[in-house]
Amino acid sequence: MLYIMNWSNLALALSFLICGATLCPAPEKTPSLYRRTISSSVEVLVNGRIAGTGAVVDANGTVLTACHVIRTGERYEARSSTAKRTPMELIATDRSHDIALLRLPKREKPYPFLPFAKTIPAEGRPAHLLGTPIFRHRLLLTGFVARREPLFEWYDGCFMEGYSLTGVVAGGTSGAAWVNGKGEIIGVQVAAMTVGEAPKGVVTSAPLKAIRSLCENRKTVVAPTMQAAVEELWAQGPEFIDNAPANAKGLVFRQVDAKGVAGEAGIRNGDLLLKMGKQSYETVTGFMRALRRRKPGDKIRLSVSSARGQARREVVFPLAELK
Known part of the structure; x- marks a missing residue:
């Protein structure tokens, strides 16, 4: 019996065998990290200019971004890899953590979104x-x-x-x-x-x-503020530390808003914060955690002095709203 070799069919069969065995990658079962983040991320435009980025966090089109991104204007749009420029509405803000929520227009098709993790990965991850x-x-x-x-x-x-x-x-x-x-x-x-x-x-x-x-x-968070910053004493320059009182403990006022509640109470940049109530603080985080446990309108009593420890005094003022 005479067999005639069909080389084109043989080549086709071999290609199927080889691809199935090793060389040809199988279709992706799940999208890559890059594809997942692209499909659920938007560029945030404020008054027509790209001001930052946001992430869609649910199928209804809620967009999460930084609060300072949207504070530069009042007209918000989203631009994505799959959609044209789309208007967004502001839902809520939280300046104490610098985050904001916006809303994409309603539609029948669910928006792709990124889910929340249960925990933050360990240090070094x-x-x-x-x-x-x-x-x-x-x-x-x-x-x-x-x-x-x-x-x-x-x-x-x-x-x-x-x-x-x-x-x-x-x-x-x-x-x-x-x-x-x-x-x-x-x-x-x-x-x-x-x-x-x-x-x-x-x-x-x-x-x-x-x-x-x-x-x-989905409600705006209103936190307390004294409308002034504090810095740690050991973070100051050598001259400031040399002129501070010996064994001084406390924090240093900076970025004091002259028209804010602390400024109107007579506090100035460079003054020392010695105590709040009966408690002294040496770290910004320790002081701010204590301050944030209070509410806007609550009165605080601070022991304050000049940078050299002079003009020691007690000041009392109500906390303002941060929103």
């Missing part, structure tokens, strides 16, 4: 962020969790509470969601450590607990 640094669209950046315990940072005219990561970010990434390797939200990019304008590789994220709370309650 990687985290990822999809943002628009300096108008470079949809870049996936990587950092590492540096400390899960929240600290207080002075930013955008107030103290905000957040936790630290290592990573280099730039303008346009504010409001972007930090996610774990599964694409679950673990935080929101809100601030970066800089000296002058140079980034130093340490950034701040809003805490996961505060994000969850705002998304669940």
Whole structure:
């Protein structure tokens, strides 16, 4: 019997065998981290200009971003990889953690969204962020969790509470969601450590607990503020420390708003905060945690002196609203 070899059919059969065995990759069972974050992220435009990034956090189109991103204007839009520029409405803000919620228009088709993680990864674990640094669209950046315990940072005219990561970010990434390797939200990019304008590789994220709370309650959070910053004494320059009272304990007033409640009570930049009530504080975080347990309108009593320890006095004033 005579067999005639059909080379085209043989080549086709071999290609199927080879691809099935090793060489041809199988279709993705789940989208990559990059694809998941892109489909659920938006660029946030304020008054027509890209001001930051946001993440869709539910199927109804709720967008999470940084509060300082939307404070620069009153007209909000979203721009994504799949949608045209779309108007958004403001739902709620929380300046004490620098986060905000906006709403995309209602539609029949559910919006793709990023779920929340149960916990923040341990220190040293990687985290990822999809943002628009300096108008470079949809870049996936990587950092590492540096400390899960929240600290207080002075930013955008107030103290905000957040936790630290290592990573280099730039303008346009504010409001972007930090996610774990599964694409679950673990935080929101809100601030970066800089000296002058140079980034130093340490950034701040809003805490996961505060994000969850705002998304669940969907109401603007009003926190107390004395409309002034404080710094730790050992963070001051050599001359300031040399002129301070011997064995001084306390904090140093900075960024005092002359028209704010602390300024109107006679507190000036460089004054020493010796006590609040009967308690002295040496760290910003310890003092701010005590202050944030109070409510706007509550009166606080502070023991204050000049930077050299002179003009010691008691001042009493009501806390203002931070909103």
